[in-house]
Structure formats: C-alpha cells, structure tokens
Amino acid sequence: MGFYERNRQQLVELGYDPARLPPGQYLTQRFPVLHIGTVPDYADLTSWSLRVSGAVRRPLTLGWDELTSLPAVSVTVDLHCVTKWSKLDTAWHGVRVSDLLVEAGVEAGASHVLAHGEGGYTANLPLSALSGDDAIVAYRYEGEPLAPEHGYPARLLVPGLYLWKSVKWLRALELLVADVPGTWERKGYHLLGDPWREQRYDAD
Numbered sequence: 001m002g003f004y005e006r007n008r009q010q011l012v013e014l015g016y017d018p019a020r021l022p023p024g025q026y027l028t029q030r031f032p033v034l035h036i037g038t039v040p041d042y043a044d045l046t047s048w049s050l051r052v053s054g055a056v057r058r059p060l061t062l063g064w065d066e067l068t069s070l071p072a073v074s075v076t077v078d079l080h081c082v083t084k085w086s087k088l089d090t091a092w093h094g095v096r097v098s099d100l101l102v103e104a105g106v107e108a109g110a111s112h113v114l115a116h117g118e119g120g121y122t123a124n125l126p127l128s129a130l131s132g133d134d135a136i137v138a139y140r141y142e143g144e145p146l147a148p149e150h151g152y153p154a155r156l157l158v159p160g161l162y163l164w165k166s167v168k169w170l171r172a173l174e175l176l177v178a179d180v181p182g183t184w185e186r187k188g189y190h191l192l193g194d195p196w197r198e199q200r201y202d203a204d
C-alpha cells in the first residue's frame with residue numbers, strides 16, 4: 001500500500017470523513033511551519049497596526065487594542081497547504097474580514113485584496129473569497145495567542161483557499177480594482193488557489 005492509501009486509511013480510522021481531503025492532499029496531525037524569511041520579533045505591540053487601505057472610503061489603521069476589542073468569532077476549519085498536507089479541525093479566533101471591510105467602506109469598483117505581511121510577503125485574493133464567515137484576521141489559535149512562527153500577533157485565515165493565501169504577521173489589507181499577483185502568484189502559483197479544484201499552479 002502506498003503512502004496516500006495508508007494515509008486515507010488512517011483518516012478513516014481516526015473517524016474523519018475522507019471526503020474532507022481535497023484531491024492530492026494527505027492528513028497531517030502536526031502543524032508544519034512554512035514561510036519565506038525570518039519570524040518578526042514583536043517585543044511589544046505598540047508599533048504594530050493593521051491597515052485597511054486602497055479602494056476604500058474610510059481607510060483604517062487598527063492598533064492591537066482596537067483590533068482585539070472588535071466583535072470576534074471562533075471558527076473550526078481545515079487547512080490545506082499546496083505542499084500537500086492538510087490539517088483538520090483547527091480552532092481559531094479573530095475578527096471577520098467582512099466586518100473590517102464594511103467598516104472601511106469598500107468602493108464599488110474594488111474586486112480584490114492584496115494582503116501584506118510584515119517584511120513584504122503578499123498574497124492576492126478576490127473579495128468573494130473573503131466574504132465567508134470563516135475568513136478572519138486570526139489572533140488566537142486553540143485558545144492561545146498565535147505562536148510567533150504561525151503569525152503572531154495576527155494572521156489572515158482564509159480556509160477556502162490554499163494556505164499560502166493566509167498571510168502571517170498581517171499588516172495590511174489593500175483593496176484593489178484589479179487582480180495583482182502576490183509573492184507566490186508571481187512565481188507561477190495560481191491566482192485563486194482553490195484546493196477543491198486543485199489550483200496549485202497558474203496552468204491548473
């Protein structure tokens with residue numbers, strides 16, 4: 001039996017519905033760490049802020065206390081990395097992206113968001129991918145603050161798309177009137193990245 005078959009069998013033994021794994025993915029119970037560059041060191045959060053900018057009527061700059069005093073939601077979601085691991089039933093807490101966008105007043109012509117992480121990593125997403133209730137700016141994982149390597153103090157979480165879209169160390173959501181590729185999309189990864197349609201690379 002090959003790795004993937006064994007992994008599917010394991011999934012069933014653990015009581016999961018195998019239909020929860022998108023094509024080409026395998027289950028992991030670890031939480032792998034993947035990123036480019038170094039983990040930012042936030043000694044304190046006084047200099048941290050989250051901007052909502054670009055094609056909005058009311059650009060926002062939210063400090064840590066402001067972000068964390070907004071209404072928050074808890075979501076339990078499955079993560080799918082384009083390197084083929086999936087992690088099921090991960091629990092996060094944070095502010096819905098859709099709430100932030102309403103607050104900022106998205107302009108009629110806006111269609112996409114470029115999410116910016118500390119240090120310049122970016123990922124592009126269509127607004128439609130951010131309208132779901134489980135697309136959040138997450139600042140707690142499994143009841144604890146995020147670990148530095150998983151995005152402390154806050155990361156984007158868009159479980160409907162491959163995990164490269166879930167920008168760690170999030171600093172800005174820039175509203176755009178056209179789709180502009182981010183860090184991995186410029187290197188040939190898919191502009192959307194829907195794991196259920198296995199959109200890994202731009203030709204998929």
Ligand SMILES: Nc1nc2c(c(=O)[nH]1)N[C@H]1C(S)=C(S)[C@@H](COP(=O)(O)O)O[C@H]1N2
Nearest residue numbers: 032033034035036117121150164166167168
């Ligand atoms: N700021 C930033 N966010 C990032 C990345 C990065 O390099 N920088 N890598 C992305 C990729 S490719 C993946 S697979 C996930 C991994 O998240 P994890 O380390 O919490 O598993 O983070 C995404 N977010």
Ligand SMILES: [Mo]
Nearest residue numbers: 034081082164
């Ligand atoms: Mo990734």
